[in-house]
Amino acid sequence: MLIILDRDGVINEYDGNYICSADEWHPIPGSIDAVARLCSAGHRVAIATNQSGIARGYYDTDELDAMHEKLERMVEAAGGCIDFIAYCPHHPDDHCDCRKPLTGLLEQIRSHFHLTSLQGAIMVGDSRKDLEAGFAGGCQPVLVRSGNGKETERHLDARPIPGARVTIYDNLSAFTDALLSAEGW
Incomplete structure (x- = not known):
């Protein structure tokens, strides 16, 4: 199965501020192991991440590459593999077709x-944005409560995504536990 992950708030810690360097990029406890466990179970893992900090001039593609290299090294050291990383470098006002929720x-x-x-x-x-993009793209949307997830969850009841069945887990590790135990899947 293909598992597509958002990056900030799902794999790495995120408090709403831009992560501008590899030194500032810190994984959420258990997330690297969760990715490795998904891979060990035969799943392919890709990342889809909005990175408007590039368009805003906060960091460049070399620094983004350094963040992703750090992520990939950590996942590989844990026995996993990130198969592909797709990122949107555009500003929200650029009206590109790659920025989630598109x-x-x-x-x-x-x-x-x-x-x-x-x-x-x-x-x-x-x-x-992640959930809407996933659902529109034909994926099963899953919300994690890490990062912005708790805030997102609060608003889902009042404003559900039409037609989508969103499952919710505390973090990537909890989602991985459930998926690998076939609970609900």
Whole structure:
């Protein structure tokens, strides 16, 4: 199964401020191991992340690459592999097609894996944008309460995503536990 993860707030700590360097990039406890466990169980893992800090001039693509290299090294050291990372470097006002909640990043992932659709894939995120993109892209949306997830969860009851069945877990590790035990899947 293909598991698509948002980055900030799902894999790494995120408090709403831009993460501008590899030194500032810190994994959420248990997240690196969760990715490795998904891989060990035979799942493919991709990342879809909005990174408007590039367009805003907070960091450049070299620094983003350094953050992703750090992530990949940590996952590999734990026995896993990130198969593909898709990111949107654009400002929200650029009206690109890749910034979540649009599905351009998911289309990049679909194309990378030579899939006809993302039916059966899971999109794990901590924001409404992640859930909306995942659902629109044909994925099962999963919300984690880490990062912005608790705030997102508060608003889902009042404003559900039409047609979507969103499952909710405390963090990536809890989602991985449930998936690997086949609980609810």
